[in-house]
Amino acid sequence: MHSRHIFRVLLVVVALQTAACGGDGPAGSSESIAGLKVYRHAMDQAPSTLDPVQASNIYANHVALNAYDTLFSYKYLARPYTLKPNLAAGFPEISEDELTYTIRIKQGVRFVDDPAFPDGKGRELVASDFVYSIKRQFDPAQLPNGTWLWIGRIVGLDAWKEAGSDYSVEVEGLRALDDYTIRIELKRPYPQLLDTFAQGYSAIVPREAVEYYGKEFASHPVGSGPFKVISYDTAKIVFERNKYYRQEPVDIWYEGYDPETQAYTGVEAIDGRSPPFIDRLEIDFIGEDAARWNSFTKGNEVQFTVLPNEQVDQVLSSKHPVTFKPEYAEKYNGYDVVEAGFVFNAFNMDHPEFGYRDDPVEDHRNKLLRCALIKAWDWQARNESFYFGLAKIYPGIIPPVVPEYDPDLSRDSVIRDVAESKRLLAEGGWTKENLPEFVYGSTSGIKTRLFFEQIRSWFKEVGYPPEKMKHKQYATFGDLSKAWRNSELPYVAKAWGLDYPDAENTLQLFYGPNGTPGSNDANYKNPQYDALYEQSAVMRSSPERTRIYRKMNRLVIDDCVAQTGLSRTRIFMWHKNVIALPDRQIVGGFFLKYVDLKTDDADQAQVN
């Protein structure tokens, strides 16, 4: 009697809740979709915003680039990464002095339909939209975070900001000559300029949508990209195909297709067809590895994952080269890719404990201390302990993903040598009594704690007293970032993701004028390095520039500024019925417009 009553009550509760919350669930449930090609992607973190003006991290970039267009992008399949025109009709005309760029954009490109436009009909994208989008990066009210890419570069743009960021005022060096022509005038040559126009920061937004939605524009994208956002929350984002997206058949050979290494992906099937090929793109934000793996292996949920560390031994039959066990190889495609970026630890040279000293003798002692701690560092153990031995270790700050990488550079700086470390400490007169306190700053968490304990054990072995080593934990990444920007920590442990495939992007991390709160957290100031940086900063890619880059790399190693470096290897896995070569760096979210599903999978979506 009682149980029946309870059951009735529960039914009422269920019915009431369903009625109250009612309507459709989040529009991501592929079960309710019939006759559509639905691809479910997974990311390990949600983007904090969809507004290109704040697309500062890989997640925001990944998502925003599917809703918006950029002038340039990277070829889908080519490695090393190769720039190509996207919304631009071709590569720009560049003046002889490399200060004036004339870029023509494609005609007939439309923004998606949205209430921000009159009658809700998307209008044509024109050159002034690009000008407006870049200007936003110089308008403090927009809280931009891509300003650093163009600050001090474009004639009149910094002055425009100082004068109050009035959009009705024209910027001399950033103009729309007509609806389809952009003219950019630089203060000095900027060889990476076109790369900056391939990033989410420079994605093109319509002014009326920014003004119509105000702050809500960050969650209401209105772009001209391959997809249109139809729902977005903390768990997932759902796109549908942009029906206005321009018809541009794919030439896989132009995109860099290599049949020897890429045939297994099935991308030949998209040759000659115009993307996007799927009707609906869903991206689940799944921070928890176990949940992402369960969803991926379930079969009818997410179709892509980065192989979680916990599953490496379960899935791989060999690590060098990476191969899957037969039961996984049968069901999934995959490949391993070295990240476009690196992990490094730098001494903050502004802190007298390890950095610069006015007294040359003390300065030299500090250098010996830094060199000793670099020799005490064990990259191989770090790799084995935390990256399953899959990461790539190399000397210096030029990672393997860029063409300027030097595979022949001496590896002395990344090989642990306890005896040499002790010798250097002794040479500098460093003893247990006079060694400075070593503070390791990180966000709070088990992994960072383990990092610290591992470092402590290495340093203890060379005579560093454990009680002099402290772990300072910060509640959020923002708090840690604040400590870096304010030069509060004597030692900076961080990772850097490349913005573009050019070593300049990592070399600028040690350029003197970029000291805190800029990107040079090490506050490294070497006049020779700075002069070389300034010399190379205006040079196009050439053997001479590569030679300069490598010289700068050598200076950082010789000055013992940082323990560096390691580039993590990620293993991407996707279901066999997905036609794609996934990526998450440099190419970023661009690849999603090329994803297709095998026909029987489209049928399966209907069944589901």
Next chain:
Amino acid sequence: METLQYILRKLLTGIPLLLGVTFISFLLMVYFGPDKTYELLGKSATPEQIEEVRHQLGYDRPFIARYGQYLKELATMDFGHSDSTGEPVSGLLSRTIPISLALITPGFVLGNLIAVLLALVAAYHRSSWVDRFIMGFSVVGMSISFLIAIIGFQILLSSSYGLNMFPVRGWNMSTVGNYLSYVTVPTLATVFVSLGYNTRFYRAVIVEEMTRDHVRTARAFGIPPARIFYKNILKNSMIPIITRVIFSIPLVVISGSLLIESYFGIPGVGKVTFDAITTGDQPVLKAVVGLTAVLFVLAQLLTDILYRAVDPRVTLK
């Protein structure tokens, strides 16, 4: 009339409480809390840009002005826009709280109801193997972390390694069938973990009531055990039970369940709150802190009124 007067009086006395709670929480979580400035800066910044962002976020305003603004927002229930997504905070909460309620309520209700039933059985069979079995089960529930329970149930019921009966991730309430499909596994995990704590607590309360003199007297009079349990034991046990249940409600409403939402991909308020804390999204933080304080005041009021309903000896004066 007496109840109405009591409610008004309690609401008035709740105002200083509310001010105190909001002041302390504002001080700790907002004024000294995470700084969003450095989340919003790009990969490289100048001192001027840092100042610009701080100005845009209102961090350069005096404490009193910021707290006054907060009280105004609380009074008007208009907390502005999220610093991250730009979404109006009111819209964000009204979108996510119903989802969290729909997610958590079944587990919350079942977890308490089943716990009361188990506690009654255990108390009735005190010191027997039935009691020991139920208490042993409770200890197991208490000993297993929520995270392990979630992963365990997910693997067991949702994944291809287990029964594969339910979705691993997602949320859909378009039909009762869909709702049940998505809510079942999270509910089972919630019930499994909450049963341990609840059952032990309720059993202790009920056992204490069972040893009262009036219960012994009732037994001596030959009143049937079921009636004694309902009228003399269960009803008298209701005050601590009500207190526990009612004071859990604000947390259920506002906090949702971060772990459940994260692991099952459910866009509820728990994840929103967690993200706001970790990224320093102050408009959302202020709303969550303020609403939690208001709900606790209301919960206290409701608890007092329910005390009176279950125990006429309690006065509302």
